[in-house]
Amino acid sequence: MSITTSRSDDNAELTIRIKGRFDFSSHQEFRDAYENPEGPFEQYKIDMTETTYLDSSALGMLLLLRDYAGGDNAKICITNCNNDVRKILTISNFEQLFVIQ
Amino acid sequence: MASSVLGSQKTLKILIADDNQSDRMILQNIVKKQGHDTATAVDGVDAIEKFSEFRPDIVLLDALMPRMDGFEAARKIKLLAGEDLIPIIFLTSLSDAESLAKCLEAGGDDFLSKPYNRIILQAKINAFNRMRIMHKTLLRQRDQIAEHNDHMMREQQVAKTVFDNVAHVGCLGANNIKHLLSPLAVFNGDVLLACQKPSGGMHVLLGDFTGHGLPAAIGAMPLAEIFYGMTSKGYALGDILREVNQKLRKILPVGFFCCACMAELNFEQEEIEIWIGGLPDCYLVQGDQLLKVASNRLPLGILKGEAFDARTYRFEMKHGDRVYLWSDGIVEATNAKGEMFGEKRLQQVFEDNLQEPNLFEKIRRSVVDFMGEGGPSDDLTLVELTMMPEKELGIENNYLTNTGLKGPQHWRMAYELCSDSLAVFDPVPLLLQIVMEVPGLRTRNGEMFTILSELYTNALEHGVLGLHSKLKASPDGFAEYYRLREERIRQLDGHFVKVDVRHKGAVAGGVLTIRVEDSGKGFDYQKLDGKLPGPTCYSGRGTALLLSMCSRVEYFGQGNIVEVDYEWQA
Numbered sequence: 001m002s003i004t005t006s007r008s009d010d011n012a013e014l015t016i017r018i019k020g021r022f023d024f025s026s027h028q029e030f031r032d033a034y035e036n037p038e039g040p041f042e043q044y045k046i047d048m049t050e051t052t053y054l055d056s057s058a059l060g061m062l063l064l065l066r067d068y069a070g071g072d073n074a075k076i077c078i079t080n081c082n083n084d085v086r087k088i089l090t091i092s093n094f095e096q097l098f099v100i101q
Numbered sequence: 102m103a104s105s106v107l108g109s110q111k112t113l114k115i116l117i118a119d120d121n122q123s124d125r126m127i128l129q130n131i132v133k134k135q136g137h138d139t140a141t142a143v144d145g146v147d148a149i150e151k152f153s154e155f156r157p158d159i160v161l162l163d164a165l166m167p168r169m170d171g172f173e174a175a176r177k178i179k180l181l182a183g184e185d186l187i188p189i190i191f192l193t194s195l196s197d198a199e200s201l202a203k204c205l206e207a208g209g210d211d212f213l214s215k216p217y218n219r220i221i222l223q224a225k226i227n228a229f230n231r232m233r234i235m236h237k238t239l240l241r242q243r244d245q246i247a248e249h250n251d252h253m254m255r256e257q258q259v260a261k262t263v264f265d266n267v268a269h270v271g272c273l274g275a276n277n278i279k280h281l282l283s284p285l286a287v288f289n290g291d292v293l294l295a296c297q298k299p300s301g302g303m304h305v306l307l308g309d310f311t312g313h314g315l316p317a318a319i320g321a322m323p324l325a326e327i328f329y330g331m332t333s334k335g336y337a338l339g340d341i342l343r344e345v346n347q348k349l350r351k352i353l354p355v356g357f358f359c360c361a362c363m364a365e366l367n368f369e370q371e372e373i374e375i376w377i378g379g380l381p382d383c384y385l386v387q388g389d390q391l392l393k394v395a396s397n398r399l400p401l402g403i404l405k406g407e408a409f410d411a412r413t414y415r416f417e418m419k420h421g422d423r424v425y426l427w428s429d430g431i432v433e434a435t436n437a438k439g440e441m442f443g444e445k446r447l448q449q450v451f452e453d454n455l456q457e458p459n460l461f462e463k464i465r466r467s468v469v470d471f472m473g474e475g476g477p478s479d480d481l482t483l484v485e486l487t488m489m490p491e492k493e494l495g496i497e498n499n500y501l502t503n504t505g506l507k508g509p510q511h512w513r514m515a516y517e518l519c520s521d522s523l524a525v526f527d528p529v530p531l532l533l534q535i536v537m538e539v540p541g542l543r544t545r546n547g548e549m550f551t552i553l554s555e556l557y558t559n560a561l562e563h564g565v566l567g568l569h570s571k572l573k574a575s576p577d578g579f580a581e582y583y584r585l586r587e588e589r590i591r592q593l594d595g596h597f598v599k600v601d602v603r604h605k606g607a608v609a610g611g612v613l614t615i616r617v618e619d620s621g622k623g624f625d626y627q628k629l630d631g632k633l634p635g636p637t638c639y640s641g642r643g644t645a646l647l648l649s650m651c652s653r654v655e656y657f658g659q660g661n662i663v664e665v666d667y668e669w670q671a
Contacts, residue, residue, distance in 0.1 A: 049413065050411065056558075056646055063636060083547065
């Protein structure tokens with residue numbers, strides 16, 4: 001498990017990449033990633049290309065980010081989910097809260 | 102007159118043909134005195150007969166003789182000699198250039214003018230003997246090379262058969278794959294593998310090993326094994342690449358690696374995922390759009406495990422869209438002027454033929470035409486993958502009938518984690534690994550992880566540690582929850598979490614039952630409604646997830662025991 005971040009050139013978007021399992025053990029790391037001293041950013045992108053699994057505590061963490069980024073006005077896009085990850089997000093109706101690509 | 106020149110001391114058999122008896126006698130005397138065996142002939146016809154009987158090493162032939170002259174005899178003797186070099190020295194009193202040239206044109210190797218000079222004669226015999234020996238050596242070596250080559254070809258044929266048995270168990274014959282690959286491609290380092298995934302979809306890998314011959318073929322074996330083994334067990338593209346990378350890095354000497362492109366075709370979602378390292382850029386034809394997919398990763402077998410980058414591209418691919426992969430053979434195809442086909446020409450072929458249904462053949466034709474006659478067309482590797490409905494692939498979906506893929510169908514395991522071990526060990530990956538031994542469940546590893554993780558987390562956090570998810574109501578509460586978790590888990594004594602897993606196979610599927618019991622106080626499960634909480638709630642989704650994935654979720658005792666059924670169909 002490791003989390004890395006990068007900012008877009010215009011500093012408007014923060015990309016958070018999650019590698020491996022996304023569960024409670026990533027809590028602190030994930031929070032540190034989005035509670036960036038230079039944030040909040042206009043947009044967030046969660047890159048799940050290398051995320052293998054997630055569980056309900058990960059869902060909670062995504063919601064924490066959503067509130068941090070402005071709640072209903074937050075612009076958060078979750079990209080490159082594998083089928084399993086997407087399924088969990090779908091079961092939880094997260095499409096209504098996030099842009100899932 | 103003894104000489105140390107190679108072969109000069111050996112007794113040679115020398116045939117002397119001259120119609121003039123005294124000339125014949127003189128020559129015979131000279132040659133015999135030099136220690137050689139002789140035979141004589143009186144004219145051309147006689148010379149040919151004696152040649153067959155006596156099998157001379159060197160022939161001394163008079164140019165002008167009755168019945169058949171020396172020129173004619175020389176031609177026939179050369180014919181009879183076949184591959185062997187039997188030097189013919191013409192004996193002649195002619196001295197005009199034209200006649201002398203005629204001697205050589207008829208197949209003679211030299212001439213000796215009458216009257217004979219014995220020193221020159223001996224020098225010539227010695228010189229031609231050296232040439233004869235050299236020629237023999239040459240023939241022997243040529244035969245040896247031919248034999249070695251035959252041997253090598255036979256060995257390659259056997260190696261190829263072995264390789265084919267390993268590499269071509271896949272589905273290269275599927276209707277959506279067109280490919281061009283030399284029959285002995287494994288020895289020029291190119292490998293093409295294709296395999297269906299158990300959950301539907303297909304993995305395709307094109308590899309190009311550095312170097313040719315045996316080293317390339319050796320590297321291709323584990324590559325094929327891992328590719329087919331892991332694909333049919335349901336592993337994801339990234340996992341397979343990581344495994345191959347690690348394996349090749351371990352077995353190949355430094356400087357040897359495998360440029361590769363791996364694609365996963367998802368026929369249901371009409372999507373393709375592409376990883377490309379070291380191979381030339383590949384092309385995606387989406388309707389009438391051409392998209393170049395840049396090679397952006399290092400080849401397999403170079404980077405250490407943790408540094409390896411398995412990130413991929415993802416593209417939408419409608420039915421009929423195609424993707425093209427090749428090794429550098431196509432780009433580097435060279436014409437008679439030494440020019441390479443190059444990427445520009447290749448791109449032009451694509452741009453000119455985007456609507457062409459048989460674009461594959463167009464590309465092949467362009468490259469072959471460019472190289473012209475006699476180009477090494479066996480170095481061209483080209484692959485076309487088309488997106489189509491999975492049922493049109495025209496291949497049997499027989500991955501589960503393959504030996505070893507049946508896996509355990511009926512089994513049960515119990516696992517208990519106690520006291521301080523609860524703090525230091527997360528049993529979920531271990532349990533997941535055991536469950537994944539059932540081939541049909543491998544494709545559901547994401548769901549399996551979530552179910553096992555929810556069950557175990559609930560037992561540990563809510564049961565054993567007595568943490569309430571209401572704590573997670575605010576961001577700070579969320580952090581507090583995990584701080585408390587950390588604190589309480591260090592002070593455990595006499596606690597446990599028991600996991601009991603059973604699997605019962607059915608004709609085309611099965612039921613996995615998981616029972617988890619913890620040493621906590623339990624909870625009032627009558628109050629559970631299993632509904633998903635709203636977006637402002639950071640917790641409470643675990644049970645809803647379980648309910649949506651499992652056919653049965655049942656609590657027992659004081660709420661410290663839960664049992665779920667997960668039903669699956671192949």
